[in-house]
Amino acid sequence: MSLEEEVRALKDERDAVLLAHNYQRPEVQDVADYVGDSLYLARRAREADRSVIVFAGVRFMAETAKILNPERTVLLPDLRAGCGLADAVTADQVRAWRAEHPGAAVVAYINTSADVKAESDYCCTSSNAVKVVEQVPAEQEILFLPDMFLGDYVRRRTGRRMHLWVGDCPVHAKLRPEGVARARAEHPGAPLVAHPECGCASQVLPEVDRVLSTDGMVRFAEETKEPEVIVATEVGILHRMRRLNPSTAFTPLDAGAVCPYMKEIDLTDVRDSLAERRFVVDVLPETAARARRVLERMIAT
Ligand code: SF4
Structure with a gap:
């Protein structure tokens, strides 16, 4: 067997x-x-x-x-x-941060420990982070943790008053604007889709064609008619994208973007x-x- x-x-x-x-x-x-x-x-x-x-x-x-x-x-x-991003903040740190901003709502990305979620008011994924932040009453300040790149992306999309925890995913943070410029030069005309945790997504947002959650990327892969697409996230997703759509060449922005965890x-x-x-x-x-x-x-x- x-x-x-x-x-x-x-x-x-x-x-x-x-x-x-x-x-x-x-x-x-x-x-x-x-x-x-x-x-x-x-x-x-x-x-x-x-x-x-x-x-x-x-x-x-x-x-x-x-x-x-x-x-x-x-x-x-x-x-x-484990997860390098989830390790970036502890429950004690959330309590201390909240004490510095009385009345603020704590929005935690799902990449957090159970202890941190227990200290939070809202939880979100990259698929629904914008919607979740829009649910917070307009007069409330927001403490967003632990991913500063996702937080920055959501802040730009919603225009809300948000404080960002200084944490990042070690895999996505390595995807940088220089890599985007190189990929553009090497693959002219190929659209670039990026995960909002990427360091590149917040810094060169205007140059990214689509900012998508991982499931958003999978749906995009099913529908696209492009001959080639550059994908800026952990390379594991390419397996599914290629299987769903063998006629498009899915090229990683960085083939070394591999999450050891x-x-x-x-x-x-x-x-x-x-x-x-x-x-x-x-x-x-x-x-x-x-x-x-x-x-x-x-x-x-
Ligand atoms: S890619 Fe790995 S380190 Fe980064 S958020 Fe996902 S599980 Fe955590």
């Missing part, structure tokens, strides 16, 4: 659903029941009718699945799958996770209850 067949058989045997983020290894995406961005996977996690959720992604995503599904078992196949999980880890029921992700009930409040609101947006 191949590894892939083993995983499929174990999923049924263990009553499990396998969710994979767009940045996961191609072989993991291919065997997953659902592939998508954080918001899509958060929705699927809630709707899954299986008793076990295996999350091929990073830790904060598995925590989110657990918060939304307290009665189910959530497994993260490799505990080293997202690549921790391979198919052997997924098989072992199912076989040995590891590693179980838990969130303290009180923290989960407070974080669920903001996640439910995010999902409804």
Whole structure:
């Protein structure tokens, strides 16, 4: 039996659903029941009718699945799958920041720990960040964390009074304006789509053709008739874009934009996770209850 067949058989045997983020290894995406961005996977996690959720992604995503599904078992196949961006802010820092800005609303990007979500008023993904910020009453100041590039993009789009936490994703922050200029010269006429966490997206916004969440990029890939498209985000998404649309050449802005955390999980880890029921992700009930409040609101947006 191949590894892939083993995983499929174990999923049924263990009553499990396998969710994979767009940045996961191609072989993991291919065997997953659902592939998508954080918001899509958060929705699927809630709707899954299986008793076990295996999350091929990073830790904060598995925590989110657990918060939304307290009665189910959530497994993260490799505990080293963290997130450099989520590590950029702690719950203590959120409390201290809030104390400096009494009355402000805290908007947390989904790439945060459960403890940080529990201290926040709103939560968003890159797909709905603009809509979520527009929901905050106009008279309220906003503290946006932890990604300053996404925050800057949202501030420009909404014109709201926003303070930005100085944090970034180490993978996206490396995508710079110089790289955009080089790609433009090397691939004349090819449209450039960028994720709003990219350092390039906020600094050379007028030069980017489309700013899209990862799922927005997937939809764009399905629909585009362009012969070539330059993609500015983690390279894992290219697997899905190329599979959905083999007639367009999808070229990474930077082939070195690889998230080491997202690549921790391979198919052997997924098989072992199912076989040995590891590693179980838990969130303290009180923290989960407070974080669920903001996640439910995010999902409804
Ligand atoms: S790409 Fe960046 S934000 Fe996404 S998991 Fe990796 S470190 Fe975190």
